[in-house]
Amino acid sequence: MGKYFFLIICGSMSNILNIFFYLDITDINSDFGTYFIMAASLAQPTFTSGHLVLLMQSMIPMFAFQIVYGVYIYKHFCCASVYYFSRQKNRTRWFIGESVKIIKYTAIFFASYILTAIAVTIGVTGDSKVVGELCIYTFLYFVLYNFVFCMLINLVSIFTGSQNGIIITYGIQMASVFVLNVFNDKVQLTGIPLKLFKLNPASNLVVSWHSSSGKLGKYINMFNIDFDINVSLIYFFVLSLIITGVGGFIINKIDVTLENKEEKG
């Protein structure tokens, strides 16, 4: 119970910190009453280095979450791994069970993150018109994105140690944000660059860069591109299926007696 309480407190705290530290009201469409939700969903209006730095700064709670839950599966390899795994009849089933636990913790953390954003928005601006749809999408994106990277950290850590797991995944995430800087003035968002843009996990993470045919459409879609809001959902879903599948496959290949490290990982 204490764990859940801690997660909820951390989630809402990180949202409050994000909102008050990195909110740049002047840059966001002034018709939109829900500035705070936009800040919580990492909305950035351009690809200039300044805005991308703000985006990365507001991703710090995510990185913190990933560091803490990046050892959730890996920890069983650090302490009495032979004892632990010799008592698991089906390792793939165990792995899927652990993945479900990670997704549960991710969901709790980001639910409290989003609920705080809604509370602050309604409390400060009194406007709650489009909050619902935007919040649901932000929540789903954040949960799936962080799940994918948590699993990646766990899997990389098993082979290279947890410090390298963090460095590699942090490198991937930072690089995927840095790459967006080329769309600032050098490359136009059409044709092949647009396709590459749609494959980038960082661009899929930000709801306000997507397009939507519904009511939400006129508030988001900052760059006027065809990038459907549901496609990213499928993209992240497929990524998480792949990573769980690959993890379930390679977890059986690990020889615990050889990989046995009775030490601090």
Next chain:
Amino acid sequence: MEVINSIKMQSSLLIRKKGFQISFLLLFAYAMLISVIYAYMQKGSYTTEMIHPAMISGITSDVDYVWFFCRYFPFMAVMPAGFSFINDINTKTSVLLKAQMGEKRYYMGKLVSVFLITFITFTFPFFIELLLNVIIFPFEGTRAATGWEAYSLTYVQYANNHLMSRLFYNNIYIYYIISTALTGIFAGAGAVFTVGISSFGIKYKAFLFLPFYLFIYLAENISKYIISSYTYIDTYITIFDIIEGKSMAYYLTLIVLLMIMGIIFTAINIRRNETR
């Protein structure tokens, strides 16, 4: 004397570790890359329109991609020596060294060597870069990376905002060396802080990335509401930065705070181990 031996011994151990070698090489490669990029960018331009050799560096604030460096900074500061304490426990080296030189000397040597190694990692690549830039680029180039003449009246208005602007007016090379050293000291303080935290018996190395990262995040954002000067660390760790309202006192306070916390945490754990 024995403390110096302890420092020497632990530093030479750390230099042979992969963490130091990889992070040093990464920073060195980054510094060289910036020089090469600027050599290409200035290809064919008049020497008088070129950038001053000391102002092309991996940590000059107006150079492209410097925010790349700033984002990785808190992680890179931990990489060279931050895990040394946990590694010593894993390989049981700490038992041997403590028996050899005594617990206090071991910890003292540990903190100093961690500081020194991180300092070297963050300063030497840029010192070498300065040396190479002076050889490669012509001295006739007098512009800053922003495009203004480095000592023109326009730039001097902004140069007043440099952290040690008087030093900049006197000698650009000494300014470069001292402000790069300050960045190294900040990184070293971060590493000392991390080692202090790791003496609490943190189980996973991954968790050691968090303390310095969160310290910077909270320090820059909370002190924003407390003090009137500009608090974002990016503008302090980069040199030749022209953002207004930076304060040296704030920077030095952070450094001293990190160091003191690192030392206090270690001291607490020495005492705890003795009473056990």
